[in-house]
Amino acid sequence: MSGASAQRTVASWLPAAAPGPTAFDRVLGLCPDLCADYHAFLALFWTRRSVDAVVLELCRLRVAQLVGCEAELRLRYEPARAAGLDEAKIALLDRWPTAATFTDAERSCLAYAEQFVLDVHGITDAQATEVTAHLTPAGLVALTEALALFEGFARFRMMLDIVPEALVLAADGRPGAR
Numbered sequence: 665m666s667g668a669s670a671q672r673t674v675a676s677w678l679p680a681a682a683p684g685p686t687a688f689d690r691v692l693g694l695c696p697d698l699c700a701d702y703h704a705f706l707a708l709f710w711t712r713r714s715v716d717a718v719v720l721e722l723c724r725l726r727v728a729q730l731v732g733c734e735a736e737l738r739l740r741y742e743p744a745r746a747a748g749l750d751e752a753k754i755a756l757l758d759r760w761p762t763a764a765t766f767t768d769a770e771r772s773c774l775a776y777a778e779q780f781v782l783d784v785h786g787i788t789d790a791q792a793t794e795v796t797a798h799l800t801p802a803g804l805v806a807l808t809e810a811l812a813l814f815e816g817f818a819r820f821r822m823m824l825d826i827v828p829e830a831l832v833l834a835a836d837g838r839p840g841a842r
Contacts, residue, residue: 681693681694682694682696682699684699685838685839686828686829686838686839687826687827687828687829688821688826688828688837689838691824691826702817702837703836703837703838704836705813706813706835706836706837707834707835707836707837709806709809709810709813709835710741710743710835710836711743711835712806714799714800714802714803714805714806714807715773715799715803715806715807715810716747716769717741717743717744717746717747717749718744718747718748718749718770719769719770719773719799719807720741720743720744720807720810721740721741721743721744721749722744722749722753722754722757722760722766722770722773722774723773723774723777723807723810723811723814724736724741724810724814725737725754725757726757726760726774726777726778727777727780727781727811727814727815727818728814728818729757729758730778730781730782731781731815731818731819731822732822733818733819733821733822735821735822735826735827735828736814736818736821736828738828738831739828739831739832739833740831740832740833741832741833741834741835741840742832742833742834742835742840743835745832752765753765753766760774761775768798769798769799772791772794772795772797772798773795773798773799773807775791775794776791776792776794776795776807776811777807777811779791780808780811780812780815781811781815792804795807
């Protein structure tokens with residue numbers, strides 16, 4: 665990556681970048697095994713359907729709001745769009761507890777996601793039970809894993825100042841339909 669580049673896509677202190685379709689891939693690609701494993705793991709959440717794609721995307725975006733990852737907030741995952749999530753609902757995400765557009769399942773999962781980010785030790789048995797009423801116990805585990813991935817990589821993106829190049833991503837986090 666050239667320091668003279670007009671469009672910086674990653675932190676200037678990163679010494680090199682690997683080939684890849686996005687700035688995120690070029691950074692993560694410096695560890696090729698990790699990059700491939702990340703994309704495969706991410707795809708599992710969107711393709712196995714343990715958690716509804718709309719719920720998953722709403723939770724991902726809420727995590728991004730809470731940690732302040734503007735770059736992550738600009739991304740959209742195609743499986744959620746295909747399942748009917750639209751920008752009008754996303755625009756109400758910061759008002760999820762009271763906005764009429766959110767379902768009970770979405771509210772339950774968003775409350776769990778919020779607690780996960782703010783104080784993971786504060787998650788109560790009642791919150792977990794409420795999530796399992798909408799998802800199943802396996803769905804709760806999948807959601808928890810997804811939240812850890814979303815939060816960790818949102819912070820990774822912020823720390824390295826990785827700016828997204830694609831707005832819509834496929835299930836594996838690579839550029840999808842636009």
